[in-house]
Amino acid sequence: MKKFINTITTLFRVPDLRKRVLIVLGYLLIFRIIANIPLPDVDLNRIQNLLSSNQLFGILNVFIGNTLSRLSIAMLGVGPYITAVIIMQLLTMVYPRLKEMYYEEGDAGKLKFNQYGRYLTVPLALLQSFGFLKFLEAQGVIFFASPFDLIRDVILVTTGTIFLMWLGELITEQKLSNGISLIIFSGIVAQAPQIIQQALVSFTLSSLNGYIIFGLMAILVVAGIIFISEGERRIPLSFAKRVRGTKLYGGASSYLPIRVNQAGVIPIIFAISLLLFPATISQILATTNLSFIKPISVVINNILKNNFVFASLYFILVFAFTYFYTAITFEPHELSLNFQKSGAFILGIRPGQETTKYLSQIVSRLTLFGAFFLGLIAILPQITQAVTGLEFAQIGGTSILIVVAVAIESIRQIESELAARRYEV
Numbered sequence: 288m289k290k291f292i293n294t295i296t297t298l299f300r301v302p303d304l305r306k307r308v309l310i311v312l313g314y315l316l317i318f319r320i321i322a323n324i325p326l327p328d329v330d331l332n333r334i335q336n337l338l339s340s341n342q343l344f345g346i347l348n349v350f351i352g353n354t355l356s357r358l359s360i361a362m363l364g365v366g367p368y369i370t371a372v373i374i375m376q377l378l379t380m381v382y383p384r385l386k387e388m389y390y391e392e393g394d395a396g397k398l399k400f401n402q403y404g405r406y407l408t409v410p411l412a413l414l415q416s417f418g419f420l421k422f423l424e425a426q427g428v429i430f431f432a433s434p435f436d437l438i439r440d441v442i443l444v445t446t447g448t449i450f451l452m453w454l455g456e457l458i459t460e461q462k463l464s465n466g467i468s469l470i471i472f473s474g475i476v477a478q479a480p481q482i483i484q485q486a487l488v489s490f491t492l493s494s495l496n497g498y499i500i501f502g503l504m505a506i507l508v509v510a511g512i513i514f515i516s517e518g519e520r521r522i523p524l525s526f527a528k529r530v531r532g533t534k535l536y537g538g539a540s541s542y543l544p545i546r547v548n549q550a551g552v553i554p555i556i557f558a559i560s561l562l563l564f565p566a567t568i569s570q571i572l573a574t575t576n577l578s579f580i581k582p583i584s585v586v587i588n589n590i591l592k593n594n595f596v597f598a599s600l601y602f603i604l605v606f607a608f609t610y611f612y613t614a615i616t617f618e619p620h621e622l623s624l625n626f627q628k629s630g631a632f633i634l635g636i637r638p639g640q641e642t643t644k645y646l647s648q649i650v651s652r653l654t655l656f657g658a659f660f661l662g663l664i665a666i667l668p669q670i671t672q673a674v675t676g677l678e679f680a681q682i683g684g685t686s687i688l689i690v691v692a693v694a695i696e697s698i699r700q701i702e703s704e705l706a707a708r709r710y711e712v
Contacts, residue, residue, distance in 0.1 A: 298701055301708060307461040314458050314466075315473045321361045321447060322354045322474065326429065326440050329358045333428045354474065358429065361447030364474070365467050367415055368452045369556060371407040375400065380615060390621065408452060409445070416444035462704065464697040472693040475686045504671055512691045515660050518547040520653055522646075527630040541631075545649060548657040549617055552688055554608035555665050561604055562597075598669045602662040609658035619646035664688050 299305045325331065334356065348355040354364045379386040388396040420440055423429045431437045451470060458466030490498065521542040590596055623642040625631075632638050636645045664687075 294698060294701060294705065297705055301705070304463075304701075304704060307463055311458050311461050311463055311469070314454055315469065318361075318451065318454060318470055318473060319477060321450065322359050322364075322477075323357055324360050325358050326360060326362070326443065328430045328432075328436070330428055330430075331358065333426070334358050334423070337426060337428060358423070359447070360443045361451050363412060363415055363419070363444055363448045365448070365451050365455060365470055367412040367448050368404070368408045368455075368467065370415075371404045371411055372401075373553065373556065374407060375404045376615060405452065409449065412445040412448040413441060416441045416448075420444070463700055464693065468689070468693045468696070471689055475690055500674060501671070504674070508667065508687055509691060511660075512664070512688050513695070515548050515657070516688075516692055516695060519544045520547070520649060521545075522649065523634055524626070524631045525634055527632065543622075545617075545646075545653060546657075547653050548660060549650070549654065550609050550612040550657065550661070551692065552661075553612050554605050554658075554661055557608040557612070558601055558604035558665065562601065594669055598666040602666050605665045606658045606662045609661050610654055613650065613654045613657075617650055619643045619650065622646060 298308065354362050375385070376389075379389055385400065389400045390396075392399075417437075420429065420431075420437060424431060424437075429440075431440075452467075455466030455470050458464065458469055460466075486498075521544055524541045524543055526541070620643050623639060623646065626633075626642060627638050633642055633645065636642050
């Protein structure tokens with residue numbers, strides 16, 4: 288804690304960094320203003336009821352920066368951009384050229400890769416805004432007097448998404464944190480006063496034990512997230528000695544850090560996207576007049592509204608997607624080749640195929656813990672409410688995971704900026 292306070296106070300003593308912090312805060316203020324400008328002809332009470340009755344849309348609201356609850360002109364938040372990035376990463380498995388661009392062409396290749404992601408965001412935002420607005424119209428949340436009103440709102444929502452994507456990149460340029468992550472972070476934090484107010488209003492002496500349990504669970508959850516997020520397996524590396532001219536190079540030792548949670552919150556996003564599909568389809572089917580289709584909608588809704596079934600499906604999907612995403616982003620074969628090129632090797636392991644096999648086993652074992660951890664975090668709201676018996680006591684494990692991860696990453700970047708200026712943190 289003392290180190291954190293020293294880092295923040297030192298940060299504001301440096302004029303350049305202080306200016307960049309104020310710029311970032313200004314951008315976040317703009318985001319919060321945009322997030323509170325509702326679309327025309329919106330019934331805000333109905334959208335609140337929809338979010339409270341549908342836990343899936345409540346979770347989605349977290350990821351897009353709490354913009355859905357206000358049905359603002361940026362109600363999709365940065366969701367389409369995140370989806371576009373995920374699609375681009377999945378395409379690297381299909382198209383070798385994209386994989387080569389991202390992994391082998393350095394910063395220039397990654398810039399080009401990210402540019403393709405921005406292009407893909409536009410059609411995704413158009414499609415998602417149209418589909419979601421039609422769904423909300425069927426729910427009576429929003430009313431369109433003519434098709435032109437629908438087209439107007441689709442353009443407004445798409446423009447809001449593109450604006451937030453641009454705003455996130457401006458924040459990233461300040462080199463204090465990732466802009467997209469910080470936008471989601473600020474959206475989650477903005478809900479804190481409302482949650483505190485709800486907790487104070489519902490407090491009674493008979494519920495004191497529940498509040499104590501809630502507080503202890505919150506502390507344990509934060510500590511557990513920090514422990515797992517920072518946890519890593521360090522594989523020792525040695526570098527072979529090489530003679531170049533009259534000089535001797537190599538012979539040093541280092542290590543390869545492999546994180547327990549390699550995938551971050553991406554598997555949870557995958558799981559939400561997959562669960563949203565049947566939920567949306569069932570809601571659309573419910574608006575039809577065909578008698579043989581409506582029972583299908585009722586069955587799907589009953590399955591998703593069952594807390595035990597929903598939590599089980601959510602846990603299984605997050606667990607499976609953690610393995611899937613880790614397999615995409617972590618390639619033991621590529622690492623093994625890079626070791627050989629740089630003259631590095633793992634003690635007791637032969638270079639080449641043996642190294643690849645060894646790294647695959649290590650990652651597989653670590654991913655087991657990471658997948659279980661993410662799955663548990665995903666279903667934590669249901670567990671917390673069942674244990675405490677409080678209506679509001681839904682510790683958003685995913686929300687806390689995002690907040691803690693973004694805070695840790697921001698502190699790291701700030702410390703690196705301070706270290707570059709030779710300030711002691």
